[in-house]
Amino acid sequence: MDKYEIIKMIGEGAFGKVFLAKGKVDNHQSVIKEINLTKMPVKEKEASQKEVILLAKMKHPNIVTFYSSLQEKNKLYIVMEYCGGGDLMRRINMQRGVLFDEDQILAWFVQISLGLKHIHDRKVLHRDIKAQNIFLSNNGMVAKLGDFGIARMLNNTMELARTCVGTPYYLSPEICENRPYNNKTYVCKYMFAWMLSSTI
Structure with a gap:
């Protein structure tokens, strides 16, 4: 996560938060989904890992682009394309x-x-x-x-x-x-x- 600077939190769910961030090297904006794995039931942990695998396979202009994922201190981070128009x-x-x-x-x-x-x-x-x-x-x-x-x-x-x-x-x-x-x-x-x- 050292490569990114968090700009602001843009969403929150039962098991995690979503942040708008930018790369420290290229200033490119992206969304980082932070999933707290500590209190998460086993099935939800598996679902989070599956989401990463599925996102990595999807390459299409009408699907949010997956950039990378990493795990640090019982937290899973999924880095994705930022869609500036919101939902x-x-x-x-x-x-x-x-x-x-x-x-x-x-x-x-x-x-x-x-x-x-x-x-x-x-x-x-x-x-x-x-x-x-x-x-x-x-x-x-x-x-x-x-x-x-x-x-x-x-x-x-x-x-x-x-x-x-x-x-x-x-x-x-x-x-x-x-x-x-x-x-x-x-x-x-x-x-x-x-x-x-x-x-x-």
Whole structure:
């Protein structure tokens, strides 16, 4: 962590914090996710390690870029791309009821769909697609899918998952009914989440 200077904390969760930082050598801004491993149950520790592995595999313009990870003093640090436009939910709230331009909505929808296709082609389910996990570039034109904390790797595209995870507002019918689900479930779930968020 000596290579980075922390600018400010930009988020906090149950097991960690998210910081805006810049490189001491190149002044390049990035996001550092700090995960405290000391009080974390074994399953969550494994999920954090899996997130690092998954992020390292994802190379796509519509997925938040993974830079590096390191572990120091029972803390895991994940260094990622900084998206200066914040998350989509924040952007929706900033509209204060004013509708987005239809072309902008379609552009974001296509971009996230392309990011989603990229991860599904690699047999990964995101499992928590929502406006808070979609990040925007500085000018707000480019949308990127982020936060792979509860993503799951499938052995093949036909394998069905059974674990009930995700944000309750955006759960698909299969998950609510405790039925198996696959990548098709998550495409529908994303579309539903997008429609719900866009009407706020």
